[in-house]
Amino acid sequence: MKAVKYKRIMLKLSGEALAGNSGYGIDFDVATRIAEEIKELVDMGAEVGAVVGGGNIWRGRQGEGMDRTTADYMGMLATCINALALQDSLENIGVKTRVQTAIEMKEVAEPFIRRRAMRHLEKGRVVIFAAGTGNPYFSTDTTAALRAAEIEADVILLAKKVDGVYDKDPHKYEDAKKYTSLTYIDVLEQGLQVMDSTATSLCMDNEIPILVFGLDSPGNIMKAAMGESIGTLVSNGK
Numbered sequence: 001m002k003a004v005k006y007k008r009i010m011l012k013l014s015g016e017a018l019a020g021n022s023g024y025g026i027d028f029d030v031a032t033r034i035a036e037e038i039k040e041l042v043d044m045g046a047e048v049g050a051v052v053g054g055g056n057i058w059r060g061r062q063g064e065g066m067d068r069t070t071a072d073y074m075g076m077l078a079t080c081i082n083a084l085a086l087q088d089s090l091e092n093i094g095v096k097t098r099v100q101t102a103i104e105m106k107e108v109a110e111p112f113i114r115r116r117a118m119r120h121l122e123k124g125r126v127v128i129f130a131a132g133t134g135n136p137y138f139s140t141d142t143t144a145a146l147r148a149a150e151i152e153a154d155v156i157l158l159a160k161k162v163d164g165v166y167d168k169d170p171h172k173y174e175d176a177k178k179y180t181s182l183t184y185i186d187v188l189e190q191g192l193q194v195m196d197s198t199a200t201s202l203c204m205d206n207e208i209p210i211l212v213f214g215l216d217s218p219g220n221i222m223k224a225a226m227g228e229s230i231g232t233l234v235s236n237g238k
Contacts, residue, residue, distance in 0.1 A: 005227030006155045008047040010148035017215050019056035026085050035089035037221040047121040050128045051144040054078030072136035083130035096125040102134030114150050141199035149206045156210045157224045163214030164232035183237040210234040
């Protein structure tokens with residue numbers, strides 16, 4: 001059996017990924033499929049952290065007319081709902097999991113403590129980081145980049161609805177060009193929709209590669225972790 005390329009992985013999932021085709025809420029068949037793919041990684045010796053967005057329930061920018069901070073905190077709570085759902089799906093198939101939140105809610109999850117998170121990973125537990133960074137105005141992309149740096153992850157696997165990074169929206173333009181590799185500077189200068197600029201800059205400063213790939217095809221998480229040529233790799237270009 002081939003080994004995974006990356007020992008410690010940060011998996012970033014959009015909230016919409018958990019919604020499946022419904023676009024809202026949680027499709028537990030999809031959550032189970034994702035959990036099964038994560039289990040494969042754990043069984044092969046990879047250490048896995050995960051960040052899940054909240055867009056299937058609430059996005060801060062939906063709160064038009066609301067106080068921005070309040071709307072963002074609502075989004076953070078949505079990520080906690082998704083984290084607990086993913087935790088349940090993982091534990092139902094025998095994967096030991098911990099949810100750590102940036103906003104304290106000790107009755108349902110641990111507070112984020114870096115050393116404790118590292119210890120969980122070393123023991124083979126999946127750690128799901130919820131509630132963003134605990135601060136408004138920061139996206140879950142930035143959370144993934146920050147937590148990846150803190151746990152010293154080897155890569156961010158960025159699972160999306162599209163199978164990589166394109167020069168324009170492939171759903172709107174048939175001539176959209178897919179990139180196989182990019183540098184952080186390419187992404188920032190061209191304004192490509194990989195991660196937001198704060199997250200991309202954080203990855204660049206800490207030399208954390210980002211592999212963008214499509215989640216819709218079963219098995220892609222494993223393929224990405226094994227270093228197969230899928231999606232788009234964003235790195236320093238070395």
